Amino acid sequence: MADSKNNGHNGAKFTGTDRYIVSGELGLAVNAAVTLAKPLLIKGEPGTGKTQLAEELAASLGTKLLRWHIKSTTKAQQGLYEYDAVSRLRDSQLGSDKVHDISNYIRPGMLWQAFVAEQRPVLLIDEIDKADIEFPNDLLHELDRMEFHVYETGEQITAAQRPIVIITSNNEKELPDAFLRRCFFHYIRFPDESTLKAIVQVHFPNIQPRLLQTALEVFFDVRETPGLKKKPSTSELLDWLKLLLAEEMGPEALQKQHEQGGLMPMFGALLKNEQDVELVEKLAFMARRQGR
Secondary structure (H helix, E strand, O other), X not given: OOHHHOOOOOOOOOOOEOOEOOOHHHHHHHHHHHHHOOOEEEEEOOOOOHHHHHHHHHHHHOOOEEEEEOOOOOOOHHHHEEXXXXXXXXXXXXXXXXXXXXXXXXXXXXXXXXHHOOOOOEEEEEOHHHOOOOHHHHXXXXXXXXXXXXXXXXXXXXXXXOOEEEEEEOOOOOOOHHHHHOOEEEEEOOOOHHHHHHHHHHHOOOOOHHHHHHHHHHHHHHHOOOOOOXXXXXXXXXXXXXXXXXXXXXXXXXXXXXXXXXXXXXXXXXXXXXXXXXXXXXXXXXXXXXXX
């Protein structure tokens, strides 16, 4: 593999940004993946900042972020290019001169754009586990060799420099072993209380310490509820705090309601389905009956 495709770190180490708190483990993972010139595969609960990692990494490097959001219908070929045969047929029927140059109907995908970018970009392949099981394997050659062939035009597209590739997964499907071998893997653990405090203070620097402490106690109580179908995430905590601040909810009122049992104020920011709402209501009712 050519050295031009194996650009290592430019010397700067990613340690997070003013808007994004990075754990020591995550910072090491990002820098290791860049040094090894391997895609960084990030797993973790939804809402733990996997996508934002790519955004903040690109911002910290002052480079472009190319986002390829994967759906259940996405095919690997779409990341390379798409041939718009329908438009060519229509132009042919209209007598357009464009039809004589097939390149007019080739639409570069995100990998193509990343390969030809003037400055080394960050390429985000977001939620890869939503695609068909064969999708990761179909990308192996392109991610490994950093080149592909355009059959319609005979071009060979080769990366002038290896993009920094961030791949996220919510663990909905197992990824193939051959694909995993080509990645550097990191699981984002759910933040502990001190890390969550730091994250919150980035977004709400003027929040009252007592309100934050009380809100985190309520939040962790909800997360630790046995049988909860969907645990609230970091992003949902931030939404909830934003609502509490908008309603000028004081720590005393929040603490009193928490001690009395029942649903927390603006619970729709934390609980996302009716089963979890019913479960929390039931547990609160039982706690009140027991005189807690």
